[in-house]
Amino acid sequence: MNRYVYIGDIYNTHFPQVIQILDTENGFPTTPVEGVSGIWVDATGNTAVQVGWKVLQSWQPNGTSVFVFVEPTYEDHVAITSARIRKELDKAIEWLTFHPLHYKHDLGVATSDEEASLRAYKQYFVALTEVENQPDYPSTINWPVIPF
Structure with missing residues (x-):
């Protein structure tokens, strides 16, 4: 089972958050969530992430990004x-x-x-x-x- 999360900033809070979670056997989703600008990312294996959590992004030396999901304070x-x-x-x-x-x-x-x-x-x-x-x-x- 693959897990994908849709990341967006629905209320212009200037920090991205998880808007939707999709667990599926199908491939990577390409359709955006209606009315929300954002991106889908692969979160397979992360069973803790929840809708509404903050998303922190860091860049690896090889140029790839890593997303970390944390509960909002x-x-x-x-x-x-x-x-x-x-x-x-x-x-x-x-x-x-x-x-x-x-x-x-x-x-x-x-x-x-x-x-x-x-x-x-x-x-x-x-x-x-x-x-x-x-x-x-x-x-x-x-x-x-x-x-x-």
Whole structure:
């Protein structure tokens, strides 16, 4: 059985991490993980590696690279969580830019469905900013569902 890991930096934390693990009898995968820029590497024999682990890369004198997979520290978890919060807020703000529910509300022309949508967005923003108050933060997070 061959083991391959997909390495990427999904939340722009500036350190790569394991995004997906594939155990297969087939050859080296070539299809990237949808929506994530990264690379597949061979990790056959490494049964400890887990999704979310940091990836350290070093170069050997012969020019080949060696990947080492390590469990993220508390500080790494905080950095990943903060980066994801920023990314989620940016996506929501971008959506609201093109669906200006708050302007319709302010002008008094929002429908009841639009008012409900605006309320859902406000609840989502508040929930994102309160992620740090969850009991198992930052190792385990119950992420709020984006309302669009």
